Amino acid sequence: MKTFFTWSMLSVLITISCNANHKSNSELAFQNEKNHLIETTKTDPNTRNIQVALLLDTSNSMDGLIDQAKAQLWEIVNELSYAKCGHNTIKLEIALYEYGNDGLPSQEGFIRQVLPFSNDLDEISKELFALTTNGGNEYCGKVITTSINQLNWKKNNDHLKLIFIAGNEPFTQGPVNYKDAATDASEKDITINTIFCGNFRQGIDTMWKHGADLTRGEYSAIDHNRETIHIATPYDDIILELNNKLNGTYIYYGHRGAQKRELQAEQDHNARSYSPANAVSRTISKSSGFYKNKSWDLIDAVEDESFEVEKVAKEELPVELKDKSEKELKQYIAEKSNARKEIQGKINDLNKKRMQYIKENSKKDDSNLETALLNAIKKQGREKSFSWEN
Structure with missing residues (x-):
């Protein structure tokens, strides 16, 4: 089927001279890395961030999901680029996790942080295209908690902070109770949105909808094997x-x-x-x-x-x-x-x-990853004074 979504170090190097006040290239590189880390954590009162953590199931049955993610990344970015929030500058940050893959470390709960929050769209695309599927154990509560603890979420609640988790196994599996994960998310004003890859009713029965309801997130069921029509x-x-x-x-x-x-x-x-x-x-x-x-x-x-x-x-x-x-x-x-x-x-x-x-x-298609993501982002964004115009 042909069918989505780290920061690199700023390398400003001062020409080396015999002047003792000039820094070496290696010193500058180190300082630039420090400056970058500071930049990603400082708060700009005139900026509103859209932080999206994508948690994708990469078990054997999820090839279609990954294909949709690759195919729909740019349309999702394009739609988000129309976001407005008063006179503020809008910044988009995307983080990527994979879970449920036997090729991942079992001691980590078959979870891997593919990319921390980044606005480097080329890096996001690169990592997405490198994803492969394999059999495994899908621990939803565990990957949600891991993303909450590892990622650099904004402290200010004016920002839009969203988790999207997609998969097709019961939401209850694994060592971390999804209800505890939802509590952790609520404490940081992070909304969990769930995307079940399969029948809508089955997703409800396996607690995917409840996992979203606990943080007032959106539950969606998609046909992950449907080919993206361009x-x-x-x-x-x-x-x-x-x-x-x-x-x-x-x-x-x-x-x-x-x-x-x-x-x-x-x-x-x-x-x-x-x-x-x-x-x-x-x-x-x-x-x-x-x-x-x-x-x-x-x-x-x-x-x-x-x-x-x-x-x-x-x-x-x-x-x-x-x-x-x-x-x-x-x-x-x-x-x-x-x-x-x-x-x-x-x-x-x-x-x-x-x-x-x-x-x-084009005909309206509500059963794909792009629609599930954008509908939830826009609905939750409006609650924080975001709007979309194109």
Whole structure:
């Protein structure tokens, strides 16, 4: 079937000189990692976070679920990118866990944190596409409690903090009672939403609905084996051509910059592996405010007023930029930045026409992962003054 959803270390390196006040590359790398950790924990009063922890059953019967997750990631991101909350900046963070797989450590309860909260959409896509299924024991209460304890959940209750757990075995299995897990979630203002892969009534009988009810979350039953239908539109080819131009505006830097740019291309390929329409959805995501790569892209990095491009070491730049003067480099960045804005503007204009075409030519489908996620996020978001416009 062809058919979804770590932070990298900011590597600003100061040119080494004989001046004793200058730090070494390794010292800077360490400091940047510390700064990154501080950045992810500090509270910005003008920011509202949407934190989504996805807990996916990767036992043998869940190939269809994983396929839906891969196929629908970008449409989910796109829909969330339209979120508003007053004059606040919206940030999306996604964490990923797998559970119920015999290939996972039994001492951990057959659970693995695939990715902590991250806004690196390429990394999220990479890890999602790397998931494989295997037989195992599915402990819902255990994986919920683990995600509550391990993840860096926002303290302020103005943020939207959601757990989505999907699977098809009884919710009661394992060493941790799901009722205790729900109590832990409620204490941190985290809402648990459950997605049963199978018959709606069976999910109720095996306590999946009760698991959601305890935190006022949403219960959904989906057909996890249903293939995702992507609607092709007359605008797709133009958007994909613009994606190639968009990729040309990225200026990598740092010791992992080239690697991260390769990752970007790899995730473009993964999206295309399902369908051109899925690749279009990813392109739309790359034109949204959620797709930022300041840890390796100079254009995104210079948006941060504290970033000093003149302190990036020449050896950390692409070959074609190593011999440019500071003035020439800044001019080059400005030109690429303007080009990116223009391309993204064209993509977003075309996407409005694309969305209208899809609306007029698609049938409503309530039995998939995307619908279950978005319906719950929007409903619970409205309770915290979030709204959605596109």
